[in-house]
Amino acid sequence: MSRAEAVREVSPLWTFGLFRSELLITFRRWRTLALLGVLAAVPVLVGVAVRIETGDGSSAGGGGGPAFISQITNNGLFLVFTALAATLPFFLPMAIGVVAGDALAGEANAGTLRYLLVAPAGRTRLLLTKYATVMAFCLVATLVVALSALIVGALLFPLGDLTTISGTRISFTEGLARALLIALVVAVSLIGVAALGLFVSTLTNSGIAAMATTVGLLITVQILDQIPQLHALHPYLFSHYWLSFADLMREPVYWEDLTRNLGLQALYAAVFGSAAWARFTAKDITA
Numbered sequence: 001m002s003r004a005e006a007v008r009e010v011s012p013l014w015t016f017g018l019f020r021s022e023l024l025i026t027f028r029r030w031r032t033l034a035l036l037g038v039l040a041a042v043p044v045l046v047g048v049a050v051r052i053e054t055g056d057g058s059s060a061g062g063g064g065g066p067a068f069i070s071q072i073t074n075n076g077l078f079l080v081f082t083a084l085a086a087t088l089p090f091f092l093p094m095a096i097g098v099v100a101g102d103a104l105a106g107e108a109n110a111g112t113l114r115y116l117l118v119a120p121a122g123r124t125r126l127l128l129t130k131y132a133t134v135m136a137f138c139l140v141a142t143l144v145v146a147l148s149a150l151i152v153g154a155l156l157f158p159l160g161d162l163t164t165i166s167g168t169r170i171s172f173t174e175g176l177a178r179a180l181l182i183a184l185v186v187a188v189s190l191i192g193v194a195a196l197g198l199f200v201s202t203l204t205n206s207g208i209a210a211m212a213t214t215v216g217l218l219i220t221v222q223i224l225d226q227i228p229q230l231h232a233l234h235p236y237l238f239s240h241y242w243l244s245f246a247d248l249m250r251e252p253v254y255w256e257d258l259t260r261n262l263g264l265q266a267l268y269a270a271v272f273g274s275a276a277w278a279r280f281t282a283k284d285i286t287a
Contacts, residue, residue, distance in 0.1 A: 018125075022133040026099065032137070035095040036144050042091060043083035043149035047072070050079075051156045075162045076153025077172070080179045081249065083149035084142070084186050088242050089222060092141055092186070093193045097214035099137050100197025103130040104280065106207035123281045127198070131273065134194040142187040146179060168251040178248055185245045189261060192238040192268030193218065199276040202283060235260070238268045 026032055046069075054073045071078040104127075153159070162175045170178075197214040204210050218239075224230055225237050234240045241261030247254035 019129050019132055022129055023136060026133055026137060027140070032099065035098060036141060039087060039091060039095060039141055039145050040148040042087050043079060043145060043152050046083055046086060047079050047149070047152040047156050071163070072153070072157055074158070075175075076155075076157035076159050077150070077162055077175050077179060079153035079157065080146050080149040081182065081246070083145050084182060084245070085243060087145050088186055088189070089239070092145070093190060093218050093239075094215055095141050096134065096138055096190050096193050097197045097218055098211045100134045100194045101201050101210035101212075101214040102207040103134060103198055104201040105204050105210035106201075108205040109207045124277065127277055127280050131194065131198055134198060135191060138190040138194060139184075139187045142183050142190075146183040150179070164251045165246065165249050166251040170251070182245045182248050185248065185258065185262075189242050189245070189265055192265040192272070195269040195272035195276065196238075199272040199279065202276050202279040236264070238264060240264075
């Protein structure tokens, strides 16, 4: 049987096994566990800081801060929204950039990439599996932040019905559902960074270089998004609409910036995903 025939005969079950193997390898790494630990610690620090600040009866967020922070003392569920707003600009995308940047470059650096390609998976299937693994990490990382914030919020502050940004009251159950929806939107907001990191990972055989480059690009985009003179460029930067998830806490929900964000992430994923495929399928694998 030729190699081309072997590739065509790869079963979906084999593909699932490859994806499962990638997930296990990724989430068993100490680096991944350390990243998740740091992300879980952010809500703890925010919650404790707010608790200490408001211990004398003063209100939180008097000096500014992430959205929703002034509402935490009234309802611990707002710690979920605050923690996501605090981690999304840097901590979450940095973690995604580290995992995505190392996805292929790390294999090449360790000398295992050639052995992966010996199996009848094909480069396209392997690349899609790597990207799916990074997207799974996006979801897990976001849920870790949200779950940590929910637990800390329940321990340090009261829970109950909450007031939306628009001033309307919703039940705790509906608030919890919106918190889950917000976490999912935040996870989807990171697929552009994931595709960018995977593309960078195809350009080098050094995992450290790929991770550093991805994080450096992320910081550069964040800086550009803060320069007023570049306002015409801002709507095209993948980070510009990240905090639009706050519109899910309005009544009715404002969908305009949310849909722009999701569309922009899909565009970045398509562009850099295609670039990663074009580079990886034509690349000489020497390690």
